[in-house]
Amino acid sequence: MKEKDFFDLEKETLLIKYTQKQTTPEETRQVESWLKESDDCQKESDILRQALELKTKINEHNSFNSQEAFAEVNRELEKRNRRRSLVNYLSRVAAIISIPLLLSTLTFGYLFFERQAPAIESSVQFMEVLSAPGMVTRLELPDHSKVCLNAGSTLRYPTVFTGNTREVELTGEGYFEVQSDKEHPFFVTTKSGLKVMAHGTQFNVNTYDEREEVEAILVEGLVDIHSYDKFIAGLKPGERLSYNKRTNKYEIRKVNIYENTAWKDGKIVFRNTSLDDVFRVLDHRFNVEIVLHNQKKDKEYNCWATFTDETIYQIFSYLEQATPIRWKVNAMKQNSDTTFAKQRIDVWLK
Missing domain, CATH: 3.55.50.30 (Phage tail protein beta-alpha-beta fold)
Incomplete structure (x- = not known):
């Protein structure tokens, strides 16, 4: 393997280390030489600095109040009147900052807020959290349930759970630690029509689009699996249900929980x-x-x-x-x- 095969990636890695003030004196001189010689390199360095500042702000709100967070960001978006530009910009930053050297330690995600069109009686506010490619994002839901989103995954949920159920929509992979509330069951819905229902438990759901199957693994507690609102099976701890999106058939088998959920711990x-x-x-x-x-x-x-x-x-x-x-x-x-x-x-x- 020749060194030039790694140049682009090593350059990105050094830029991130330089932005975080973690370079050696020799690396610092090398990066500063790049910055002087290339305007593109300087622009990229500025983008990385802004991305890392955003990552720091997100970490400060690791256990945030979703309503207050929504209101705060919404006011900022209204003031700038450039929500679409913000999403495009962050998408670009996510692509640049996804350097393998930092993937095991750097948690980065961005929040995209939207308002559902006003219903007859009231409007419902929703939050959508995207875990950027190569990253793991942690968040807390309005009911204090905790979620880890794997790389390239999205979770959509209301800022306040109302009615008789707590329902979220998952694309990609997520690990859920659900707060117990027998009066208000918790549902994770997927594009395939598969739903995982829990009261208070821990489980993993994998529903990446490119996979032929949706998988649900129970870590502890009990969950029920539904397909288009029809009950199909219940799971016991250590069991995985694999549901084929094309044939609508499923199988349940024992699996190694550690192997399938270690991603949430890096x-x-x-x-x-x-x-x-x-x-x-x-x-x-x-x-x-x-x-x-x-x-x-x-x-x-x-x-x-x-x-x-x-x-x-x-x-x-x-x-x-x-x-x-x-x-x-x-x-x-x-x-x-x-x-x-x-x-x-x-x-x-x-």
């Missing part, structure tokens, strides 16, 4: 995991596109490992030792809208 855990599943997890975690070539259908290679703060390169170096693969990192490409495309990693079986 870990990547593989337990006899196929290469396809390994690469799918790494895709989301590091916001990259991994393309597996010349896959051999008659052979299956599995992986057993635990990663914490390793970079994508360190992980692939391990995989190269454990499985017969070779790999190549392609240079990052900038889109016409100034965002960056996902970094592509090509993998070949030997």
Whole structure:
């Protein structure tokens, strides 16, 4: 692997370290040299600084009052009158800041607020939280239930739960710690029509669009699974329900809870995991596109490992030792809208 294959990524990493005042004297001189020589580099550094300042503000509100947060941000948006520009800007920042070296420690998300059109009796306010690619975002709901959103996931929920139920909409993957309230059951709804109902429990739901199946894993307590409001099954701790979105069929089996939920603690855990599943997890975690070539259908290679703060390169170096693969990192490409495309990693079986 030649050093030039990593240049773009290493440059982004040094810029972030420089912005956080974590560079060595030699690295500082190198970055300052870049900034003097390139206006684009200076602009990128300014964007990263603003993104990290926003991340700090979000962390300060780790356990925020959702109503007050909504009102505060809404007043700011009205004052600036540029909500759409803000969303576009943050999308760009999310793409630039998603550097694998920081993915295990940096929590970044942005909030997008919207108002539902006024109903006959009253208007309902909703909050939508997006966990940027390569990041894990933690939040607290109005009922004090806690949620961890995996990379590229979205959660939509009302700023105040009203009526007889507490209902949220999930796209992607989320880990839920639901406050007990038997009078007001908690529902996680998905695009597939699958709903997870709980009163007070902990569970994980995986509903990424590219997956053929929606998965619900119960950690503790009890949950009921519904499909289009029809009860289909109940789960016990340690069980996973896999629901096929195309056939509407499902199966329940025992699984390793730690392997399937360690992502919320910044870990990547593989337990006899196929290469396809390994690469799918790494895709989301590091916001990259991994393309597996010349896959051999008659052979299956599995992986057993635990990663914490390793970079994508360190992980692939391990995989190269454990499985017969070779790999190549392609240079990052900038889109016409100034965002960056996902970094592509090509993998070949030997």
